[in-house]
Amino acid sequence: MSRLIGLAILLVTISMSVPTPLSAHDQPPVSWAKRLDSGTGPDTVTNLQFYFHDIPSGSNPTAVEVVKPVATASHSNPFFGEVVIVDDPLTLTADVGSKLVGRAQGMYTASSQNEPAISMSMSFGFVDGPYDGSSLIVMGKNMYMSPAREVPVVGGTGLFRMARGYAVVKSVTLNSTSGVAVVSYNVTVYTPAAGAY
Numbered sequence: 001m002s003r004l005i006g007l008a009i010l011l012v013t014i015s016m017s018v019p020t021p022l023s024a025h026d027q028p029p030v031s032w033a034k035r036l037d038s039g040t041g042p043d044t045v046t047n048l049q050f051y052f053h054d055i056p057s058g059s060n061p062t063a064v065e066v067v068k069p070v071a072t073a074s075h076s077n078p079f080f081g082e083v084v085i086v087d088d089p090l091t092l093t094a095d096v097g098s099k100l101v102g103r104a105q106g107m108y109t110a111s112s113q114n115e116p117a118i119s120m121s122m123s124f125g126f127v128d129g130p131y132d133g134s135s136l137i138v139m140g141k142n143m144y145m146s147p148a149r150e151v152p153v154v155g156g157t158g159l160f161r162m163a164r165g166y167a168v169v170k171s172v173t174l175n176s177t178s179g180v181a182v183v184s185y186n187v188t189v190y191t192p193a194a195g196a197y
């Protein structure tokens, strides 16, 4: 019986700890993310700009290869089959030492036989300002050699609950020796206004 009561208390505590989406209007603004909408439409529109650092080498790699490529001579993409797990910093500027605004956690796979492309499956969890604790799910094909490519944003949590949108992604630097890639993200997301869901 007391176990049941304990379980009930635990479940109530868990359900109470699910955060209620806040209004970004009530929070101090941050320079890397802005609301674009008037606040009167059915959706909240937010633009976020930050830098992604993929660091596969050195003493503290943030991207680790967990499955090696299995490409054969029939595949012109030598990385085909590779799986990389990431916990990559997202920062305010292209300098990895600049302010941390979030972390990109998840993986990318080299899933194209013949193109320089990856499939991303990541949660971008933010740690700054009103977006602290909110996340966006970035998922889809990324043609990383293209000067600018578009990757879908398929969901989110917190302020970005039920978000949909897109990221315009551009490589800033790629060090062919270390493999370190610095990538800019310009993200536009639509989130249903409170009460719309």
Ligand SMILES: *[C@@H]1O[C@H](CO)[C@@H](O)[C@H](O)[C@H]1NC(C)=O
Residues within 6 Å of the ligand: 175, 176, 177, 178
């Ligand atoms: C590229 O990485 C190598 C190895 O870490 C480093 O020695 C070199 O300075 C880097 N090049 C640039 C342009 O940052």
Ligand SMILES: *[C@@H]1O[C@H](CO)[C@@H](O)[C@H](O)[C@H]1NC(C)=O
Residues within 6 Å of the ligand: 047, 168, 186, 187, 188
């Ligand atoms: C970021 O994306 C928005 C919306 O697509 C666009 O209006 C803006 O010019 C972009 N900013 C930069 C710096 O590319």
